Amino acid sequence: MRKIHVPLQENSYDVIIEPGLINHIDDYIDKSREIVIISDDNIPKTYINTIKSFLSNCLCLYVPHGEKSKSMEMANSLVNSLIHNNITRGCLIVALGGGVVGDLAGFVASIYMRGVDYIQIPTTLLSQIDSSVGGKVGVNTETMKNAIGSFKQPKLVLIDSTTLQTLDERQINNGIAEMIKYGLIASKTLFEDLYSLNIFDDIDKYIYQCVQIKKDIVVQDVFDNGIRQILNYGHTIGHAIEQYSKYELLHGEAISIGMMSMSIGTIFEKEIKKVLTKYNLPTSHDYDKEALYRYITTDKKANKNNLNIIMVDKVGKGYIKPIIISQIKERL
């Protein structure tokens, strides 16, 4: 078992990384509480049934799988279900699933009765190494990704890497894209391992490394006004591509193209292409550049004229660079 403490004063919590953890989930969750599991309709039922078998009388709410469920309508529908089931402020919401469920259930926890406790049990690689930690929760609108949201830290994050056994290769590679990002912005060794080793020989070690990197950054800048922005390497262009593709491209795939664009002209341009290709991640696109630019001008990190982009000159060290917004065009 590995444990990472995220020290955020009264919002501090632990991230537990332990294969097989869901088979004794009652060691981590107080089953005497009023528990609501929020999951999606595509997560293998065996995980939900295992967890349910330990938590008597919990309420389970399911949303359709996929990015479209990260919406105000879905959040509203979940809130109505909580009201309908007389769920009180003392409840504990359990987000069981990938980043969509985590962001959505966390958002509901942040608004229901002005905020209730929630924990994350992430079951995709992307959510285990990234979205379940750091407290960014929210939903999309038709025109803007993550347009509505809050900062709401979970009470606990429980990571069981055995749940990755049922995840298909495309979804695994989707998560690897964020791992490559961590390597580029913070760890040359991680980047090199991703290229030369089979990280699944010891996946818990790599999940731990990624969560450690995210934690170290988040605790310095929980509200994303400074250093936390380096976690967005490749995300400005990536988010635009993700929205333009109407979420046909997965988050990590879109970020992959975004990272490649940001690496053009660097000394590691060839290496990054090799590592992205190793994991079947896309490195180019033929989308309409003007349309992508319009999405970028509405990016949350942009103001009317300027934009902070994240740059890496040397693998393992990301930094923030303010630019005039139109300068991003040369990278599209």
Ligand SMILES: NC(=O)c1ccc[n+]([C@@H]2O[C@H](COP(=O)([O-])OP(=O)(O)OC[C@H]3O[C@@H](n4cnc5c(N)ncnc54)[C@H](O)[C@@H]3O)[C@@H](O)[C@H]2O)c1
């Ligand atoms: N909050 C943050 O800090 C943060 C960071 C990065 C990404 N995100 C968000 O995360 C979301 C993407 O998350 P994701 O990539 O996990 O996608 P996802 O939640 O859509 O999950 C992908 C698919 O895998 C299925 N699935 C989940 N676990 C499974 C398992 N163990 N076995 C088989 N199938 C399983 C799901 O049902 C779904 O169909 C995006 O909305 C992105 O914006 C948030």
